Amino acid sequence: MSSPRLPRRLVLSIVMALGLASLSTGLAQSAPTPATTAAAAPAAVTFSDDFNGPAGAAVDGGKWQTETGDNVNNHERQFYTAGTSNAALDGQGNLVITARKENPNNYQCWYGRCEYTSARLNTSGKFTTTYGRVEARMKIPRGQGIWPAFWMLGNDIGQVGWPASGEIDIMENVGFEPSTVHGTLHGPGYSGSGGIGAGYTLPGGQAFADAFHTFAVDWSPNAVTWSVDGTVYQRRTPADLGGKQWVFDKPFFIILNLAVGGYWPGDPDGSTVFPQRLLVDYVRVSSDSGQPGGGGPITGLAGKCVDVAGGAVANGTAVQLYDCNGTAAQRWTVGGDGTIRALGKCLDVASGGTADGTAVQLWDCNGSAAQQWATPAARDIVNPQADKCLDVSGGSSANSTRLQIWTCTGAANQKWTVTR
Incomplete structure (x- = not known):
């Protein structure tokens, strides 16, 4: 001692x-x-x-x-x-x-x-x-x-x-x-x-x-x-x-x-x-940077997938809900450092925002709190900085519906299955 x-x-x-x-x-x-x-x-x-x-x-x-x-x-x-x-x-x-x-x-x-x-x-x-x-x-x-x-x-x-x-x-x-x-x-x-x-x-x-x-x-x-x-x-x-x-x-x-x-x-x-x-x-x-093997899908509302719009890698590319198709734009790795990554970049809360409705996007990984996510057993995906959940805007299951952060409600549009 x-x-x-x-x-x-x-x-x-x-x-x-x-x-x-x-x-x-x-x-x-x-x-x-x-x-x-x-x-x-x-x-x-x-x-x-x-x-x-x-x-x-x-x-x-x-x-x-x-x-x-x-x-x-x-x-x-x-x-x-x-x-x-x-x-x-x-x-x-x-x-x-x-x-x-x-x-x-x-x-x-x-x-x-x-x-x-x-x-x-x-x-x-x-x-x-x-x-x-x-x-x-x-x-x-x-x-x-x-x-x-x-x-x-x-x-x-x-x-x-x-x-x-x-x-x-x-x-x-x-x-x-x-x-x-x-x-x-x-x-x-x-x-x-x-x-x-x-x-x-x-x-x-x-x-x-x-x-x-x-x-x-x-x-x-x-x-x-x-x-x-x-x-x-x-x-x-x-x-x-x-x-x-x-x-x-x-x-x-x-x-x-x-x-x-x-x-x-x-x-x-x-x-x-x-x-x-x-x-x-x-x-x-x-x-x-995530698990070996290129990651897997994150599925949510109506069985659809978290998707990088158009498979683009530019900073600020929208992250959306879309029919699961097995492309690299839907393969996500959940890292031990709290990041969620696809196409070599990170799932990011735009401008580090904490307000309800702040859009989620793809961005260069930079270690910021805007790129930290917790994935508890309750199937929420939470940004600890904002203390808010990954959310499908408006609860819509239509293709291309933008993802955002929102106060955690336990609703179906905030429940996700992460394939590791």
């Missing part, structure tokens, strides 16, 4: 503008279960950074922003700096986040003159995703008081605050547990030390700092699954929250950081060697 921690709230120039908060909880460890691997379908990569570039170069500013400041709530000891002193490419395909015992610019922290520097990067304002596979291959640092993390926050944190925004910790490690990493969900009523998660421990006393490992979550409507090097060690759904609110069906952004000290890891001591480095080989987000 790790010790309880308080929510993370950084007093940072960037973060204060966003209202960011948190990272953090004590978790009971659970034994991993071997991953079961099916034949993988091709995936659409929606975000990728391989950190290729010359040694000493800064990260890509089109993908990442750098936060600055300290963190009083967790009682961490570092000051996060801008520039390349604590976050830079190594010229060998890695991002290196370095924690140093230094204070070259007289940085001030919550406890007085800062003792350490480090870096924290995020994709807020650059990239968000709703569902998909979010992964990074990393070699973590070691030592008492060292706390690397790879995690995500709900993009609405500036509006709703933390923990209502939700937080998905993909990987956290504290230095006194060299063989164990943790994955956690935080949300309203289950934040801080009450987060829902588990730990994964390497066999045979191996230490995570000795080699690169791949840390990932596979995230779909109402489910998040964690893995290390392809081995699944936990899966969480709303059923794990004891009736508390599930806040993980919306866009999140990505964070990488290396903290020093704090309530959970404790402070560095005489055994801690500096500098310590977090090496990141890549960060990648991909959305499952």
Whole structure:
């Protein structure tokens, strides 16, 4: 068991503008279960950074922003700096986040003159995703008081605050547990030390700092699954929250950081060697493109099929009801990332609308909430952002009737059979 921690709230120039908060909880460890691997379908990569570039170069500013400041709530000891002193490419395909015992610019922290520097990067304002596979291959640092993390926050944190925004910790490690990493969900009523998660421990006393490992979550409507090097060690759904609110069906952004000290890891001591480095080989987000075999029909009112008008692939092409004919315009794949795809594009709510009557169309897959769908056993197809159902306009079964979203009523024009 790790010790309880308080929510993370950084007093940072960037973060204060966003209202960011948190990272953090004590978790009971659970034994991993071997991953079961099916034949993988091709995936659409929606975000990728391989950190290729010359040694000493800064990260890509089109993908990442750098936060600055300290963190009083967790009682961490570092000051996060801008520039390349604590976050830079190594010229060998890695991002290196370095924690140093230094204070070259007289940085001030919550406890007085800062003792350490480090870096924290995020994709807020650059990239968000709703569902998909979010992964990074990393070699973590070691030592008492060292706390690397790879995690995500709900993009609405500036509006709703933390923990209502939700937080998905993909990987956290504290230095006194060299063989164990943790994955956690935080949300309203289950934040801080009450987060829902588990730990994964390497066999045979191996230490995570000795080699690169791949840390990932596979995230779909109402489910998040964690893995290390392809081995699944936990899966969480709303059923794990004891009736508390599930806040993980919306866009999140990505964070990488290396903290020093704090309530959970404790402070560095005489055994801690500096500098310590977090090496990141890549960060990648991909959305499952569906099952192998080209998908199948989605049938609804009067036994007719969800159809791409004219079999066209242009953005904005109408999605309609039509006699089932077995063409590619009616073969849909339902991905583990919450997308529904045909002809290489996604089922999309026009302009991300949430109002009754907003048309549904075909559009380039982009990871937005307008392209996320849940397919519960009740045979509704629901867009979680709008909390509305895929609906046949006017309840008409005529060919070419346009599909839309509408408040879920349970009517026949909102019932669908998905062939997977």
